[in-house]
Amino acid sequence: MSGGQLLGLALAELIESGLSLNVGTRSADRWPETCRAMGLRVHPDRRGFDVFLPVATSAATLANLRDNGLIAVTASHPPTHRTVQLKGVTRQILPESPADREFIAQYRRGLGVVLATVGIPPQVAGKVVHSPCWRVEIALHQVFEQTPGPDAGRPYGQERRG
Amino acid sequence: MNFDLSLYPSLFQGVVPSVLATCDAEGTPNITYVSQVHYVDSRHVALSRQFFNKTSLNLEQHPLACVELLDPVTLQPYRMKLRFLRSETSGPLFEAQSLRIQVIASHTGMSGIFKLIAADVFEVVSFEKVVGALDPSAEPPPLPQLEGPTPMTELRGLQEISCRINRTRDLDELLDVTLAALDELFGFHHAMVLLPDDSGRRLVTIASRGYGESGVGAEVELGQGLIGTVAETRQIIRVAGINTELRYGRAVRGQLAPAQQLRPEIPLPGLPDAQSQLALPLLVHDRLVGVLAIESRQTLQPADWHEAFLQVVANQIAIGIENAALREEPEEPEPTTPPKVPVAGRAQRRRRFAYFRHDECVFVDDEYLIRNVPGKILWKLLSTHRLEGRDEFSNRELRLDQGLGLPALRDNLESRLILLRRRLEQKCPEVRLVPTRRGHFRLELDCELDLVERA
Numbered sequence: 361m362s363g364g365q366l367l368g369l370a371l372a373e374l375i376e377s378g379l380s381l382n383v384g385t386r387s388a389d390r391w392p393e394t395c396r397a398m399g400l401r402v403h404p405d406r407r408g409f410d411v412f413l414p415v416a417t418s419a420a421t422l423a424n425l426r427d428n429g430l431i432a433v434t435a436s437h438p439p440t441h442r443t444v445q446l447k448g449v450t451r452q453i454l455p456e457s458p459a460d461r462e463f464i465a466q467y468r469r470g471l472g473v474v475l476a477t478v479g480i481p482p483q484v485a486g487k488v489v490h491s492p493c494w495r496v497e498i499a500l501h502q503v504f505e506q507t508p509g510p511d512a513g514r515p516y517g518q519e520r521r522g
Numbered sequence: 523m524n525f526d527l528s529l530y531p532s533l534f535q536g537v538v539p540s541v542l543a544t545c546d547a548e549g550t551p552n553i554t555y556v557s558q559v560h561y562v563d564s565r566h567v568a569l570s571r572q573f574f575n576k577t578s579l580n581l582e583q584h585p586l587a588c589v590e591l592l593d594p595v596t597l598q599p600y601r602m603k604l605r606f607l608r609s610e611t612s613g614p615l616f617e618a619q620s621l622r623i624q625v626i627a628s629h630t631g632m633s634g635i636f637k638l639i640a641a642d643v644f645e646v647v648s649f650e651k652v653v654g655a656l657d658p659s660a661e662p663p664p665l666p667q668l669e670g671p672t673p674m675t676e677l678r679g680l681q682e683i684s685c686r687i688n689r690t691r692d693l694d695e696l697l698d699v700t701l702a703a704l705d706e707l708f709g710f711h712h713a714m715v716l717l718p719d720d721s722g723r724r725l726v727t728i729a730s731r732g733y734g735e736s737g738v739g740a741e742v743e744l745g746q747g748l749i750g751t752v753a754e755t756r757q758i759i760r761v762a763g764i765n766t767e768l769r770y771g772r773a774v775r776g777q778l779a780p781a782q783q784l785r786p787e788i789p790l791p792g793l794p795d796a797q798s799q800l801a802l803p804l805l806v807h808d809r810l811v812g813v814l815a816i817e818s819r820q821t822l823q824p825a826d827w828h829e830a831f832l833q834v835v836a837n838q839i840a841i842g843i844e845n846a847a848l849r850e851e852p853e854e855p856e857p858t859t860p861p862k863v864p865v866a867g868r869a870q871r872r873r874r875f876a877y878f879r880h881d882e883c884v885f886v887d888d889e890y891l892i893r894n895v896p897g898k899i900l901w902k903l904l905s906t907h908r909l910e911g912r913d914e915f916s917n918r919e920l921r922l923d924q925g926l927g928l929p930a931l932r933d934n935l936e937s938r939l940i941l942l943r944r945r946l947e948q949k950c951p952e953v954r955l956v957p958t959r960r961g962h963f964r965l966e967l968d969c970e971l972d973l974v975e976r977a
Contacts (some may be wrong), residue, residue, distance in 0.1 A: 384553030509777025
C-alpha cells in the first residue's frame with residue numbers, strides 16, 4: 361500500500377477532520393475530471409490513504425482511475441480556505457464495507473458542522489448523497505500547499521518564498 | 523451540445539467556491555479551488571488569475587479543464603468541460619473582475635498586493651447537471667424568500683419610484699423618499715447615500731435607511747472597500763457572497779510573506795452580517811456627486827436584473843443632488859413656519875459644543891458631531907446666536923461668508939445642511955435647524971449652550 365511520501369502526523373489528523381474533499385483525475389485522452397469525495401482515511405503507515413467516492417456521481421472519475429490510476433485530492437477547511445493537495449496513484453478500488461459506511465457517516469457529520477459555520481444549513485448539506493461509495497486506495501506520492509495565495513502549489517512543508 | 527449558461531445565473535455569483543481540475547504535459551492531474559467562475563456569455567466563462575501557479579502552467583501546456591460549480595441554495599453540482607482560449611489583461615472583462623478583487627483586497631488590507639494578473643477565458647465544451655448528487659427523498663431545503671418584485675413587475679415599480687422622486691420638493695425629501703421607496707417597493711431594507719466631502723478624499727453618509735442611528739455621518743475613504751472603490755472607479759460593483767470573498771481574501775493574506783506591506787483589515791461599513799452588497803456611482807456627466815449603496819442579508823439579492831433599474835434610480839438621485847447644488851434660492855418675503863414659542867418654566871439641559879480649528883471638528887459633550895464645512899457652518903450659527911442673539915439665517919449669507927470656504931459653483935450647501943441637520947437630530951436633538959421658507963432656516967434651541975473654541 362505504501363507510496364513514496366510520508367504524511368506528517370498533524371497533517372494526517374487535519375485532513376481527516378471534516379474538510380471539504382475534491383478529486384481530480386484525467387481520462388485516456390487527457391480530459392480532466394472532478395468529483396466530490398465523501399471522506400478520507402489515512403493509512404496507518406501514513407504513506408497512503410483511502411478516499412470515498414459516491415457511486416452515483418463518480419462514474420467518469422472511476423473510469424479514469426481504472427484507466428491510469430492518477431489522482432489528485434484537495435482537502436480544504438471551508439471557513440479558512442486552508443487547503444492541501446495530495447497526489448498519488450490508485451492501488452485498489454473496492455465497494456464500501458460496513459466499517460467504511462460508519463466512517464463516511466462520521467465524516468459527513470463533521471463536515472455538516474463545519475459547513476454550518478459558513479452559512480450552509482444542515483438540511484441542505486444533509487441532502488448531498490454520501491452512500492454507497494467506492495473505496496479508492498491510494499499510494500501517496502506528493503503533498504502540496506494549496507491554500508489560495510502565492511505559495512499554492514509549493515511542496516508541503518517547504519519554506520515560503522519571498 | 524445544447525446548453526445555455528445564461529439560465530444558471532446563481533452558479534456564477536461566487537457564493538460557493540468552485541473546483542477546477544487540470545493536468546500537466548505528462549498527464550498528472552491537479553485540482554484547486556477557485557473563488558468564482560465568471561459568466562462571459564452563454565458559451566464562455568472566465569477565471570480570475572491573481573497568481574502564477576500550477577493551474578496557469580498546466581493550462582499553457584494543456585488547455586483542457588473541468589470545473590464543478592455548486593448551486594448556492596441547493597448545493598446541486600454542475601460540471602463543465604472547458605477549453606482555455608486566452609488570457610485578457612485589459613478590456614471590460616478584465617476591468618470587471620479586477621474591480622471585485624480590488625474591493626476584497628481593500629477590505630482585507632492587501633490593496634496593490636492582491637490584484638488581478640489576467641482574466642482567463644474558456645470555451646465551455648460541455649455543461650451538465652450532476653445527476654444523483656442530491657437525495658430526492660431528503661427534506662427539501664428551504665427556498666430563500668426573495669423579497670421585492672420579480673422582473674415582470676420591475677417596470678411598474680420603477681414608474682412608481684420615479685413618480686415619488688418627482689414629487690419631492692428638495693434634496694432632503696428626495697433622499698428620504700427614495701430610500702423609503704427602495705425599501706417598500708423593492709425590499710431593499712438597508713441602503714445609504716454618500717456624498718464626497720470637501721477634501722475629496724472621503725465620502726460621508728448623508729442619508730441612510732435600515733442602520734439605526736449609526737448611519738448618517740459614517741465615512742468611507744476614497745478607494746477603500748466596495749463604496750470607496752465605486753467612488754474612485756465610477757463603476758457599479760456588486761458582490762454576492764461577500765463573506766465567501768472575504769474568507770478567500772483572508773486566506774490569501776495569511777499566505778503572503780510578512781515583508782509585504784499589508785495594512786490592517788478594515789471593517790465593512792453597514793451591516794455586520796451582510797451577504798451581498800451593491801454600490802452605484804451617482805454621476806452627472808462624468809462627475810461623481812455621490813454613491814448609492816445597498817446591502818442585503820440575502821446572498822442572491824440584489825439580483826442581476828436589479829442593477830439596471832437601480833441605475834435609473836441612481837441617475838435621478840444624481841440629478842437631484844446636482845440641482846440642489848446649482849439652485850439659487852429666490853427670496854420669499856413671508857415665513858411659512860410660525861416662530862417657535864419657548865416653553866416656559868421647563869428646566870433646560872446644558873450642552874457643551876467644542877470647535878477644534880485645526881481639523882475643523884465640532885464635538886458635543888466630548889462626542890464627535892461633525893467636521894469640515896458642515897462643522898464650520900454649525901460653529902458660525904452657534905457663535906452668531908451667542909454674539910447677536912439672532913436665530914434666523916439664510917443660505918445666501920452662508921454662501922457669502924468667505925470663512926466657510928464654499929466654492930462659487932456647485933457648493934452643495936443644501937446637502938451639507940441636510941447632513942448637519944441629521945447629525946444634530948442623532949447626537950443633539952436639543953439643537954435644531956428648522957427650514958422656514960426656501961433658502962431660510964431657524965436655529966431652535968431647547969438647551970443652554972456652552973461654546974468652547976480650541977486651536
